[in-house]
Amino acid sequence: MFHQPFSLLCLPFAGSGASFYRGWPDAPLEGRGHIVPLQLPGREELFGEDPFVDASEAAADLAPRALEAAGSDVPLVLFGHSLGAVIAYEMACVIEKTSPGRLRRLYVSGSPGPGGGRSERATGLDDEEFLARVHKFAGYRHEAFDVPELREVLLPVLRADVAMHEDYRPGYRAPLSMPVVALRGADDALVSREEAHEWSVTTGGGFAYRELPGGHMYLAEDPVPLLRLLSDELDLSEMSDELVDGRSDAGASR
Template sequence: MGEQQLFLACLPFAGGGAGFFREWEKLGISEVTMLPVQLPGREERFLDDPFTEVADAVAELTPRILADAGEGGAIALFGHSLGAVLAYEIARELERIGHPGLSHLYVSGSPGPHSGRSERATGLADKEFLAGVQRFAGYRHAAFDDPELAEVLLPVLRADVEMHENYRASGTEPLSVPITALRGEQDELVSREQAEQWAGETRGPFAYRELPGGHMFLVDEPERVLRVIAESRA
């Protein structure tokens, strides 16, 4: 790939938005051009209905990523937790349509795509739902402590969690693109063994990287994450 600029399309975790990754642009990692991907129902897409099915998300987001990267752009995909399965399915779609620019898939804080979710929060009352999400997301956004904000944000979080809990991989054929799995060293939700399940999802190179922190290590260590990506370019 030489010195070709890398466009990094970033898919958010449940309840997250593109604003999280727009902060990463300020870090000024010159080798990487950030493409924060906005899901409906949040920030500037507040009025749009959120996705509840991964397939619907892939159908809308894939052409948008291609348009943002432009003709001939080298595209890598990064996603954390829910974002990891979205990134994986978008990678599958890019390979299905034969797009030549896909260069790498980075999956963070996620077991392999065929593991499924055993514990469910979908359908619980608000208090129990938030407690369940906090337990298996390892993260609670401060906005949920504000009743008015929580009322606005809950429908989006519920849709994201439903999308993740109902997700089933669209196929079993390994990708040809390299995969790097990232995980926080103290992650109590996703084990190293689970993160390394991604090795079976590619015929290309696979790498496993641990960074300091727990499940949401990327909140505190964004520059380290981007350095891993910049240094792993083919």
């Protein structure tokens, strides 16, 4: 059984920071997992640093810091949502090379596979159109963007994150050896079930698809079903048959 404690490394979505995960309760992980929010530059305590502009460069910078923050004696699990899913995937590629065996599973949420993307873009639009397009994409708008003083501070970081996501083009990557699980809100109008399944090509270690209640930003609506799903799945030392064959469409309520 996967009773050994693990560190759950969490990557934020575009425009957000580590504080989004700092408020998550540990209780649903039943003492097995320790949430480690990863901070991106340009926000919160790293406000004075320039934001990343390239996902692979972001991963190369974040991976060693994540390993240090997690500690040396625990297995790692990576979780990222939307832009965070792309960075988490790039980080998984780095960690697999530099620290083989440390990363046990990769959870990619609310994102097409790394070779996908969308034809409709927000980059280059004026401020109001940009925010409207991002709201349309995510189905979520943080109230801070309705305060002019805060919007002036936050908008450059959101623009940088959105451009990094929209410009992301993965290079050739050998399949990962660890299992990959694609997550999606059941009512997500931005990322389809088929697009979430595109992640299956990124691994030779087993793939699964899971749906949770809610839309694209299901984890902002209620993180508890996600944490319970992680707790249930990470109590296993090996992949179940449904995970290995990649056919599972089971949700958190299964």
